[in-house]
Amino acid sequence: DISSHLLYCNQYGITGELLEKYDVICASRVNKKYNKDDNFVECLVSLPDYPIFAYSYNRTDSNCFCIINNIKDNKRFYKIYTPGRMERFKSNLRGQWVDGFKQLRHKSNVLIITKSRKDVMCLDLLGFEAISFNSESTTIDKEFIDILRSIYIYIYILYDNDNAGYKGATKIFNEHGLKMIFIPVDTKDVSDTIKKYGIEKTKNIIQSLLI
Numbered sequence: 001d002i003s004s005h006l007l008y009c010n011q012y013g014i015t016g017e018l019l020e021k022y023d024v025i026c027a028s029r030v031n032k033k034y035n036k037d038d039n040f041v042e043c044l045v046s047l048p049d050y051p052i053f054a055y056s057y058n059r060t061d062s063n064c065f066c067i068i069n070n071i072k073d074n075k076r077f078y079k080i081y082t083p084g085r086m087e088r089f090k091s092n093l094r095g096q097w098v099d100g101f102k103q104l105r106h107k108s109n110v111l112i113i114t115k116s117r118k119d120v121m122c123l124d125l126l127g128f129e130a131i132s133f134n135s136e137s138t139t140i141d142k143e144f145i146d147i148l149r150s151i152y153i154y155i156y157i158l159y160d161n162d163n164a165g166y167k168g169a170t171k172i173f174n175e176h177g178l179k180m181i182f183i184p185v186d187t188k189d190v191s192d193t194i195k196k197y198g199i200e201k202t203k204n205i206i207q208s209l210l211i
Helices: 003-010 016-021 117-126 142-151 163-176 188-197 198-210
Strands: 022-026 029-032 042-045 051-057 067-069 074-082 090-091 111-115 131-133 155-158 179-181
Touching: 003 155, 016 022, 016 042, 016 111, 016 117, 042 074, 051 111, 090 117, 117 131, 117 188, 142 155, 142 163, 155 163, 155 198
Parallel strands: 111 131, 111 155, 155 179
Antiparallel strands: 022 051, 029 042, 029 067, 051 074, 074 090
16 A cells, blocks of 8 residues: 555655656565675564655666565665654665656756755656755766756756755855755755645746746
8 A cells, every 4th residue: 555655745746657757666665684695684664654665776786685565676776765764764875876867858958956856856846857966965076067067058956955955065066166056935945845835836936046
């Protein structure tokens, strides 16, 4: 039953179609181990008020560290998102990953770099092309920024409206000169703004920041 997952997503306008587009699995159960030689030592179970989402990533090695919904998948890494719990993210990702890159439509001259796959999906819902990295503290290679600049005329950093977000955005500004923008209302990020103010007002707020 994924009704609790969809109920959570509906607060942010995220549909089942968006979850599928961005390779997000509504997980009822996750078994995890910490290296290939361990037994599975941790089990997470989705609850009505605490759904579990598995963000999947293609992988090239064959060691399985997660079993999602009792299915062993040797071809993917996972970032496990457990909203509402004390430790919201668990991951077996290695190296640098870019959320949303393969879903870019290349139909706009504007790209927004945000802080999570959830906000990438919300920005897609609003009609904006967006990507995110592992975290707001991630160091971005100049070569990758050059690739983005060859595709997009305007690239913005939209991180959380808090100290960590400001620090991460400032780091990218200093290293690459990308413009920083922040939600100018009493919410932390795009998804929370949709939840509080709705899709159309949030779209207008974001559009007003793109000068």
